[in-house]
Amino acid sequence: MSTLSITLSLALLAVIASAASLTVLVRSWAIRKSALVHPTERCSHTIPTPHGGGIAIAAISIILGLLFSMMDWVPDYSMVAFMLLGFVMVALGVWDDFGDLSPKFRLIVHFVVVGVGLASVPSLPVLSVFGTAVDTSEIVALWPLLAVCWVWLINLYNFMDGIDGLAAIQALVLFGGMAVNFWFMGHANWSWICLFILGAVLGFTLLNWPPAKIFMGDGGSGFLGFVIGFMMLLSASITHVSMWSWVILLTLFVADATTTLLVRLLTGQNVLQAHRLHTYQKLATKLGSHSKVTLGYGAVMLFILLPCSILANAYPHSGLFIFSVLFVLFSVLAYWFGAGRLTSFSRRGC
Template sequence: MSAFWLLPVVAGLALLLTGVMRRYALSRSLMDIPNARSSHSQPTPRGGGVAIVVSFLAALPLLALHGLLPWPMLWAFLGAGGLAAGVGFLDDRSHVAPRWRLLAHFLAAFWLLAWVQGLPPLALLGRSLDLGGIGYVLAAFYLVWLLNLYNFMDGIDGIASMEAICVCLGGAVLYALIGQPLLALTPLLLVAAVAGFLYWNFPPARIFLGDSGSGFIGIVLGGLSLQAAWVDSRLLWGWLILLGVFLTDATLTLFRRLARGERILEAHRSHAYQVAARRYGAHLPVTLATGALTLCWLLPLAAWVALGDLDGLLGLALAYAPLGLLVMRETGVRT
């Protein structure tokens, strides 16, 4: 029995729940108030990402019951995603100390890795490389970094939603290319959930994701990439390529701030996408450019790697080099 009917249902549920969350945030004064480091100018409700969490997680057991999602992946997403979203929602409502947030993030990562069985052997330069225990550690830091960078990159209207949609669409295409179209349902469910939310978050945004939504999307994307890696090790390179826009901007900006001796936990607006939004005087062009780069530049390279016609490490270098230059050019402009 096909489960593709779940996609419009999940999108509709996320659409309705986001409206409910917006009314809840307004009634409880859960507002994102602009400050000197913000990229928006009007107080805006936050916490809308809860709608994505609920609609996506509620649909996963149906996939598992139909044999379209392995049960270990179900428990991985429920536990890790729920924990990331829960601590994020607490932080949205009040404030959770950074050390406790980080502890929760690592617990979520290790929970996910326990069910996924860590990092599979990597396809590297024509050979298979098994990292063993080191692979678990690297995968944990990868998941925690994705979780946090998604929060850092959720700074202008629609950009985090656009990235999630385009990356997961790309991941679904990769599954289809290797002859596993039914496995595409899980990333497509996240596409549907985020699309329902994007109706409210599209520039000009009427509600923001909040830490609950951004952290959840970050760790789920990491989990999806590891799930794909166990299907075919080349797919991990494909997912890393698809995530290139956010990974290059967040990582290079972090290193530049460290080199300048800045406090990396302090809010700022020096990411390339933030600089670009100020340059254009609008969020929409940058949000659309994020999607265009992912689908038009990164997806073809990811597909090339997934089909085995290009080495994964070389594909990653080809994908990231121009993105890195773009980030360096934008962040080198002082505004």
């Protein structure tokens, strides 16, 4: 192992320890201020629990932006945008967690952040669509589509942060899986970028694992949705790693959230109302365990989605086809498990 690798490994351990320590501090502050999430019929928890732990993930990740720039792994102007926009996202989420934030205002800010984020990457991705290379930088009509997809990613990550450890393990396997993809494609620097962000999440996960001692909150889930979208676009612009590999690893979350939303829309429900109708929430209720569902989702990502994401890089024109097959499969399963559908239990307010 080279001296640089040893130094980076030690730095990674420091990131994990720092994130864990900061999470402990945020938890102590939340308890002192009675910033607790209390159980309700729409909540999957049974005891008051402090929230806002995602602040630790965001703070460490924003600081990491300086490291990535100093190591000359990414363009400086992209990292400046990453840090500034990341701060806006975590501030917005904390406001939503501890204050009274209008959903419309939040959505407007999301689109502004995403618009600036799209402008801050060197170039928009060239996507392989069933064997045809589509340069989204040159097709202006696709820019709004990219913005909508990124905003949807931010919000669906928030939707999927509903049981202990689930959003955290999604991020851990996603960034761990992408570290493998970048290594496979010969981009060691980006493997380290993914591992460092993984480390920031891992430090938080130590206290978020079932039974959770602190929740991520909107400050963490919205921030992670932003970071994933940003790193996905940035890496696609400066490496040869397929952006579909990111999307494939996200398939389980995307299918669950999208199916739930569509079913609720088609059945005339108020989609702005809080609920407990996602597949993972129904499974947690049925199994009586958060850890089983969290581990199950992680296992699907690790043993099914990760190999498929590597396949999308080994065969560059296969990405959209692989994602489409997986998305349909998991959407059908989500519908079969009752995603979005009201039951006698859920009508009490979930």
